[in-house]
Amino acid sequence: MNHAIVVQGLRKKFGHHEVLHGLDFTIDAGTVFGVIGPNGAGKTTTMRCLLDIIRPSAGTISVLGEDPRYGGPALRRRIGYLPGELHLENRTTGRRVVEHFSAISGPVDSRHVDALADRLNLDLDRQTRKLSKGNKQKLGLLQAFMHRPELLILDEPTSGLDPLVQQEVHAMVREAVAEGGTVFLSSHVLSEVQQAADSVAILRDGGIVTTSTVEALRDAALRKLRFRVAGAEAHDVGALLARVPGVANVAIRDVPGDSAGALEATATLSGNVQPLVRELARINLTDLVLDEPDLEEAVLTLYTEASPAPARNEVRHV
Numbered sequence: 001m002n003h004a005i006v007v008q009g010l011r012k013k014f015g016h017h018e019v020l021h022g023l024d025f026t027i028d029a030g031t032v033f034g035v036i037g038p039n040g041a042g043k044t045t046t047m048r049c050l051l052d053i054i055r056p057s058a059g060t061i062s063v064l065g066e067d068p069r070y071g072g073p074a075l076r077r078r079i080g081y082l083p084g085e086l087h088l089e090n091r092t093t094g095r096r097v098v099e100h101f102s103a104i105s106g107p108v109d110s111r112h113v114d115a116l117a118d119r120l121n122l123d124l125d126r127q128t129r130k131l132s133k134g135n136k137q138k139l140g141l142l143q144a145f146m147h148r149p150e151l152l153i154l155d156e157p158t159s160g161l162d163p164l165v166q167q168e169v170h171a172m173v174r175e176a177v178a179e180g181g182t183v184f185l186s187s188h189v190l191s192e193v194q195q196a197a198d199s200v201a202i203l204r205d206g207g208i209v210t211t212s213t214v215e216a217l218r219d220a221a222l223r224k225l226r227f228r229v230a231g232a233e234a235h236d237v238g239a240l241l242a243r244v245p246g247v248a249n250v251a252i253r254d255v256p257g258d259s260a261g262a263l264e265a266t267a268t269l270s271g272n273v274q275p276l277v278r279e280l281a282r283i284n285l286t287d288l289v290l291d292e293p294d295l296e297e298a299v300l301t302l303y304t305e306a307s308p309a310p311a312r313n314e315v316r317h318v
Contacts, residue, residue, distance in 0.1 A: 002029040004151055004182035005050065009059035012045055019045055021207045022059070032173060032183040034197030036190060042206040043186035044084050047153050050184070051081060064151055077106050080144035084155035084186075086136055090129035094139050098124060098146065105147040116142050119168050133160040145172055152176055154185040158192055170196050223269045227280065228255060228287040230262045237265055240279050246271035262286065 005027040012020040020042050027033040035043050048054045050061060052068040061068055066075050088097060094117075102108040117124050120138040131139065137160045144152060152173070158166040173183050173196055187193050193200050194214055202209040225247075229237060234252045241247050247267050255262040269276060273290065280288070 003027065003062070004029040004031075004064060005033075005184060006062040007046075007050075007059065008061075010046070010049060010056050010061065011058040012042075012049060012054070013057040018057070019206045020049075020056075021205075023208055025201055025208065025211055027182060027184055029182050030177060030180055031198045032177055032185065032196055034193035034200040035184070035186045035203055036188065036193045036200055037186075037203035038188055040205075041188075041203040043188075043203055044155055045206075046203075047081075047155055047184070047186065050153060051076075051079070073104075077104075077147070078150045080105075080147065080149035080152045082140045082144040082152075082154045082157055084159075086140040088128045088131075088136060088139070090127075092128055094122065094124040094126060094128060094131070097128060097139060098143060101143040102146070105143075105149075108147050112148075113142065113146050116145060116172075119172070120165060134162065134165070137161055138165065141169060141172075145176065148176075148179065148181070150181055152181060152183045152185075154183065156187055157185055158187075158189075166192075219271065221270070223273070224289075224291040225267045225269050225276070226264065226287075226289045227285055228262050228264045230284045230286050232263060232283055234263060237263060237283070240283065241265065241267060244269070244276045244279050247276070 003026050005025075007023055007025050010020055010023040011018060023042075023046065025033075035046065037043055045054070049056045050063055050068060052071070055069065063071065064075065064078055068075065098108075098113055102113075113124075120142060122135060122138040122142065124139075126135075128136070128139070137158075141154075141157060144154065154173075157173075158169055161169065170192075173185070176183060183196075185193070185196065197214055199211065199213045200217065201211045237252055238250060241250050246269050248270075250265065250267040252263055252265045255264050269290070276290075
């Protein structure tokens, strides 16, 4: 597969302060690549380096097969860019803004512009100074998409938009990819990346914690498990759970007020659920709850320093 973006050893310093610490990542053409991280993680700085708005202190960058430092206007016309902070001239209209960017991007079909404005519910004839933050964001999105670029670089694309418009933006992203385009988007909202991206890099303090597919992150996320069992001893239940890969944080307690001596067990599970199902089929379950994997919790865990995990076969009887 062709690579739309290849980044190796990307570093950026402002004075003596380094904000990007040797980033390495590759984005395949025809995919959506998401970067997620808290504010200040380096997402916007990375995008600006890709676009040659700022120059890296070290490392190499290839964008659509070219070094952005030397690609010039011809390369920029192949890219649609939505900055995180869009600054617009106040004494003009949305339509004039579009015309200005059309002159830079090359020929743009006015019918396509009007169709995008309708989808985003944007009035292009209003003065930009009268536009709300959400409508300014829509105008920024329109100018990024309108020339059907090969590569879209979108910094926090749904910021300030209501949920219905967010869904429309996600649809526009999917359509761009279906037409052969590539999308690189950043967000600090996990649900957006989860919905839109094929693969994701988690950025923290200017470094990539991990790069993975969304599905792989989901598989690695912890599920919370709770079940009740009748006619069993705590050590039997504990031994059963100890045989299941990925089970941790096991706690077993008597169910208060249950004359039959039922037990309730709680635990966390990572990975495949099938081994758990096989083991639980051996006992007399009276209740079972297995939560959906908490992807947000998994990502937040990667933002923090790793702490020692409890032993998999450590069982607490409380």
